[in-house]
Each structure stands twice: as C-alpha cells, then as structure tokens.
Amino acid sequence: MKTVRSVLPMQTAKTGYIVLSLLLCLAGFFLIGRPDISTAVIGSFAGVLLIVFGIFKLIGYFSRDLYRLAFQFDLAFGILMLVLGAVILTKPEHLLYFLCTVTGLYVTADGLMKLQTACDAHRFGIGSWWAILAAAVLTCILGAALLVRPDRSTELLVRLFGAAVLAEGLLNLLTVLMTVKIIRHQRPEIIDIDMTEGGKR
Numbered sequence: 001m002k003t004v005r006s007v008l009p010m011q012t013a014k015t016g017y018i019v020l021s022l023l024l025c026l027a028g029f030f031l032i033g034r035p036d037i038s039t040a041v042i043g044s045f046a047g048v049l050l051i052v053f054g055i056f057k058l059i060g061y062f063s064r065d066l067y068r069l070a071f072q073f074d075l076a077f078g079i080l081m082l083v084l085g086a087v088i089l090t091k092p093e094h095l096l097y098f099l100c101t102v103t104g105l106y107v108t109a110d111g112l113m114k115l116q117t118a119c120d121a122h123r124f125g126i127g128s129w130w131a132i133l134a135a136a137v138l139t140c141i142l143g144a145a146l147l148v149r150p151d152r153s154t155e156l157l158v159r160l161f162g163a164a165v166l167a168e169g170l171l172n173l174l175t176v177l178m179t180v181k182i183i184r185h186q187r188p189e190i191i192d193i194d195m196t197e198g199g200k201r
Contacts, residue, residue, distance in 0.1 A: 016060075017172060018176060025170060027165055058079070073110075096157070096158075104143050114136035142160070
C-alpha cells in the first residue's frame with residue numbers, strides 16, 4: 001500500500017534553520033559593532049544557540065528532504081553542537097577563548113563540508129550553487145582566521161568572532177533556502193505493497 005511521507009519534519013527543520021541563521025547574522029552584526037559586550041552574555045547566548053541549532057540539525061538530518069544536501073552532515077554536527085552548548089553554559093563568563101577556538105574549528109569544518117554541498121548542488125542543476133560556494137570559501141577563511149586569533153586584543157577577537165558567526169549564519173541561510181525543496185505528498189523511497197496470498201509482491 002502506498003504511503004505519503006509527512007513533510008512536517010522537513011518544514012520544521014527548514015523554518016528552524018532560517019530563523020536561527022538570521023539570528024546568527026544579527027548576532028554577528030551586533031558583535032562586530034559592540035565588541036565590548038560582556039563575555040558572560042556572549043557565552044550564555046552562544047551556549048543556548050548551539051543547543052537549539054543542534055536540535056534542529058538533528059531534525060533536519062532525519063527529515064530526509066528531497067535533495068539530501070543541506071542536512072547531509074548534520075547528525076555528527078548536531079550532536080557536537082549539543083555537547084559544546086552544554087559545556088559552554090557551565091561557565092559562560094570564562095570560556096571566551098575556548099568558544100572562539102571551538103567556533104573557529106566548527107566554522108572551518110562546516111565551510112569545507114558546504115564546499116562539497118555546493119559541488120553536489122551544481123551536479124543537481126541548482127543554478128545558485130555558486131553562492132553557496134562563495135559563502136563557504138568566506139566562512140573557511142574567517143574560521144581559519146579565528147583559529148589564529150589576535151590574543152592581545154579582546155575587542156578585535158570579539159569582532160572576528162562576530163564576523164565568523166555572521167558568515168556561518170549567511171552560509172546556512174543560503175544553503176537551506178537553495179537546496180531544501182519541500183514537496184507535498186512526497187512518497188517515501190520504500191513503498192509498502194500488499195502481499196499476495198502466495199507471499200509474492
């Protein structure tokens with residue numbers, strides 16, 4: 001018997017991705033403009049955002065969207081974000097350098113993964129694949145720069161952190177808008193068929 005796959009998980013993941021990506025962009029702009037903000041505020045916000053984003057990444061991974069591009073690496077990344085968010089929330093005021101190092105590693109890795117996503121999008125015939133590619137390259141550069149951070153200046157470090165967060169938000173936003181296609185009444189890959197009396201399909 002043919003069944004119809006629910007699009008609710010995909011819709012939930014896509015909406016969550018869009019909202020959180022916009023929050024990352026806004027947070028990046030804010031940190032660039034206000035580098036003197038309390039490190040405790042930065043840590044608390046980052047910890048909560050990591051946990052929420054991790055949840056939506058896991059939802060996205062298990063939603064099985066049509067192209068399988070935006071969420072293809074999100075099982076490992078989702079679990080990692082949940083763990084890091086919990087760690088950062090333990091002492092948010094003392095973990096700025098740890099947060100920047102972890103963010104630099106994550107942003108660089110995610111940028112590299114999205115390079116593959118851009119190539120896959122090109123193979124699928126998605127015309128805007130180049131935008132994902134450009135954002136991924138920029139994200140990799142800023143993530144690498146954050147890893148070799150200028151430790152002598154906290155304000156410069158926060159600005160660089162903000163720029164990396166902004167690039168990550170933009171990259172995720174472009175990826176989810178351009179590669180997640182939700183089709184109503186989408187059928188699953190494996191279709192159940194009633195068995196005949198002889199046990200043959």
